[in-house]
Structures are given as structure tokens and as C-alpha cells.
Amino acid sequence: MTKKLLGIASRSLRLPEINLIQTILRTSSALKEEWQLVDRGSVDALLVDDPGALPAAYQASQSTEKITVKRRGESGDGYLFLTPIRADELIDTLLSIGGVKQRSSARQAGQPLVDQPSLADTTAEINAISRYKLKRWPSNDLLAREKIYRRLAATISRSCKSPDELVQLTGLELEVCRDFLKLLQAEGILSNCEGQRVAPLESVPANDNRASFVKYIRNRFKLSAWR
Amino acid sequence: MIEYKLLFTGTTGAGKTTAINVISDTPTISTEVENFDSAYDKETTTVGFDFGEVMLAEECMLRLYGTPGQDRFDFMWQILIEDALGLVILIDNSRPDPLADLTTYLEGFASELQAIPCVIGVGRQEQHQQPTLDDYCDHLEKFGHSLPVIPVDVREVEDVRLLLELLVAQIEAEASFAGC
Numbered sequence: 001m002t003k004k005l006l007g008i009a010s011r012s013l014r015l016p017e018i019n020l021i022q023t024i025l026r027t028s029s030a031l032k033e034e035w036q037l038v039d040r041g042s043v044d045a046l047l048v049d050d051p052g053a054l055p056a057a058y059q060a061s062q063s064t065e066k067i068t069v070k071r072r073g074e075s076g077d078g079y080l081f082l083t084p085i086r087a088d089e090l091i092d093t094l095l096s097i098g099g100v101k102q103r104s105s106a107r108q109a110g111q112p113l114v115d116q117p118s119l120a121d122t123t124a125e126i127n128a129i130s131r132y133k134l135k136r137w138p139s140n141d142l143l144a145r146e147k148i149y150r151r152l153a154a155t156i157s158r159s160c161k162s163p164d165e166l167v168q169l170t171g172l173e174l175e176v177c178r179d180f181l182k183l184l185q186a187e188g189i190l191s192n193c194e195g196q197r198v199a200p201l202e203s204v205p206a207n208d209n210r211a212s213f214v215k216y217i218r219n220r221f222k223l224s225a226w227r
Numbered sequence: 228m229i230e231y232k233l234l235f236t237g238t239t240g241a242g243k244t245t246a247i248n249v250i251s252d253t254p255t256i257s258t259e260v261e262n263f264d265s266a267y268d269k270e271t272t273t274v275g276f277d278f279g280e281v282m283l284a285e286e287c288m289l290r291l292y293g294t295p296g297q298d299r300f301d302f303m304w305q306i307l308i309e310d311a312l313g314l315v316i317l318i319d320n321s322r323p324d325p326l327a328d329l330t331t332y333l334e335g336f337a338s339e340l341q342a343i344p345c346v347i348g349v350g351r352q353e354q355h356q357q358p359t360l361d362d363y364c365d366h367l368e369k370f371g372h373s374l375p376v377i378p379v380d381v382r383e384v385e386d387v388r389l390l391l392e393l394l395v396a397q398i399e400a401e402a403s404f405a406g407c
Binding site: 139154157213219224 | 231282346360363364373375377388389391392397399401402
């Protein structure tokens with residue numbers, strides 16, 4: 001298996017933090033040692049302070065993903081790496097980048113997108129208090145596994161939700177919601193909402209109006225109730 | 228009377244009128260005329276908009292609007308989308324470039340898509356398998372969207388109900404945890 005290469009071109013990360021990143025890459029069961037830290041050459045992903053600048057030691061190609069290092073509480077576009085470091089966030093980001101690259105290279109080679117993750121073989125980590133949102137609508141293969149998955153996916157297609165919020169909204173078992181999020185994460189199409197700027201909802205009627213609408217339309221068309 | 232509104236849009240022949248007709252309580256009011264546009268194999272086409280109604284409860288009405296199919300009437304889109312709770316985009320996979328068709332609607336409703344839920348229904352997908360549903364998902368991802376994409380036959384009430392189901396799931400998620 002070809003390892004994916006991560007470079008660090010951020011001056012704001014200190015040696016203990018770099019060592020911690022190295023440890024995460026080596027020990028995370030979710031990453032399966034697919035990522036390796038390098039200090040020069042061509043890389044798949046690069047931690048940077050400024051996405052526009054590139055240090056001479058690294059060669060970035062069009063497919064190199066830049067991950068901007070920010071202090072927690074700051075926002076920015078694209079992939080973000082927030083300090084102080086949280087391992088689960090770095091893992092989420094690298095899984096996400098890895099998933100996109102895998103899909104992209106399979107498609108370029110004209111190969112079908114096989115190797116859909118199964119729950120048994122995914123070790124993706126879902127943080128109970130993190131909120132998640134879809135980056136891409138899931139494949140039909142994944143959605144076909146459980147009838148409820150299509151509606152669960154719609155729930156996080158525009159809104160960020162934690163596993164607990166999904167339980168509260170749907171009445172489903174926590175395990176069902178977590179398993180679903182794990183599958184999405186393993187497919188690389190789930191983003192962790194922390195640090196992301198979320199577009200404000202505009203021009204929508206008051207929430208109570210929408211809640212009434214949901215109740216009425218479910219009754220009228222006998223749409224599936226969650227519970 | 229409380230009124231809610233959903234908008235159906237899509238290319239000529241994608242099935243907007245049919246979809247509204249399938250769920251409307253009343254026969255769809257269409258401003259259709261004889262089609263003289265040889266590019267489209269259909270006898271009539273909508274030049275104004277389609278309109279259907281569903282009584283959801285006493286004093287509570289859902290109004291269904293369909294945009295005109297031909298893009299020379301796209302000035303109507305902004306009028307019809309106003310105050311809509313959700314948008315259904317119907318794409319005809321038998322057309323020459325369905326992804327370009329989708330782009331037209333993603334760009335035409337770009338600002339509204341930041342604010343309201345949306346679902347994409349792809350018609351004639353069984354007979355015309357390219358682009359695939361995955362291609363649509365990839366295309367949407369390029370625009371920063373993760374909207375639901377499903378194959379539909381809008382003559383089937385179950386398929387139209389599924390479109391509604393996925394819209395409602397999004398609306399419910401936002402109504403429950405506003406400002407997420």
C-alpha cells in the first residue's frame with residue numbers, strides 16, 4: 001500500500017506538537033498507518049499557516065490538499081487544523097482527504113468505486129460531542145444498507161449534528177446513529193463542523209412554522225415518522 | 228389560513244407538471260401552450276408556471292409551484308422561489324448534458340440554496356445510466372453541496388413522496404436546532 005505523505009510547513013507548530021502529530025499518525029487505528037510525516041518533497045497534504053505560500057522544501061501538486069493551521073476559535077476556508085491539537089480532528093481531516101483522493105484516483109483510472117467500507121472493518125472514530133455534516137451525498141450502495149440511512153443523510157446534508165442531537169431528533173438508538181456516522185467517515189464524506197464557518201439561515205419562516213409544516217406534511221402524505 | 232410553499236424546477240420534460248399533479252389535491256393549473264420548440268419532444272410546454280394545492284390541515288395549505296421549463300423564462304424563478312420552504316430540482320438524464328442542466332439550476336438558485344433545503348430527482352436514469360448518481364454527487368460537491376440525489380419516476384407517487392421525505396428531513400433538522 002502506498003503511504004500518503006503529510007508535510008508540515010507551518011511555523012506556528014512547535015516541536016512537541018509536531019511530535020504529537022507524528023504519534024497520532026503512527027498510533028491511530030482509524031488511520032491504519034496510511035499517513036506518513038515527511039519534511040520535504042512531494043506531499044498529499046500540507047499543514048500551512050498561509051495557503052498561498054509554499055516553502056521550497058515541499059513540492060505541491062494540484063492534488064496537494066492544504067490544511068491551514070489556526071488557533072481554536074478562529075475560522076477560515078477549506079481544511080483547518082486547530083490548535084491546541086485534538087487528535088480526533090486531525091484524524092477526521094486526514095480520513096476525509098484520503099477518501100477524496102481514493103475516489104478521485106479510482107475514477108481517473110476508470111475503476112468502479114469498490115471497497116465500500118463495512119461497519120465491521122471500519123475503525124473510524126466518532127466523537128460524542130462533535131457535530132458532523134455531510135460533505136457529499138453518500139453512494140447508493142451505502143444508503144441501500146439500511147432504509148433509515150437515506151433520511152439520516154438528509155438530516156445532516158445541510159445541518160451539523162452531534163450523535164446525541166441525531167438521537168434527540170430521530171429517536172433512533174445512539175448506536176445506530178454512531179454506526180451511520182462511522183460509515184460516512186470511513187467513506188471520507190463526513191466533516192467535523194468545529195472550526196467551520198456555518199452559513200446563516202436566511203429568509204426562512206419562524207422555526208415554529210417549519211415544525212408545524214413538518215408535522216402536517218408527515219400526516220398528510222403518511223411520510224415515515226422517525227419514531 | 229397558514230400557507231406553505233414548495234417549488235419544483237428543472238428542464239423542459241423533466242416532469243415538474245407531472246410531479247405536482249401526482250400529489251396535488253386539485254388538478255394542476257398549468258399555463259401550457261403548444262410546443263413549437265423542436266428541441267423538445269412534447270406536445271405542450273409550461274410558459275408561466277404550474278400550480279397545485281394540498282390541504283394539509285384545516286386552515287393550513289401547501290402550495291406547489293413549478294417553474295417554466297425553458298430557461299428563457301428564468302426571470303420567473305426568483306419570483307416563484309420567494310418564501311418557499313424547499314426546492315425540488317428535477318433533471319432529465321436523457322438530455323445531452325444533464326450535469327450542465329444541473330449547473331444551470333445551482334447557479335440560478337445559488338443564494339437561495341444557502342437558505343432553503345433542496346433535493347435533486349434524476350429521471351430516466353434506468354434507460355440512460357450516464358451520468359451516474361455518483362457523478363451528480365461529485366458535481367454537487369464541486370459547488371459545495373451535499374444535497375440528496377435520488378433516481379425518480381415522477382409518475383409514481385412513492386417517488387414523489389420520497390422527494391418530499393428528504394426535503395422534510397432537512398427542514399426538520401433545521402427547525403429543531405436552528406442556527407447550527
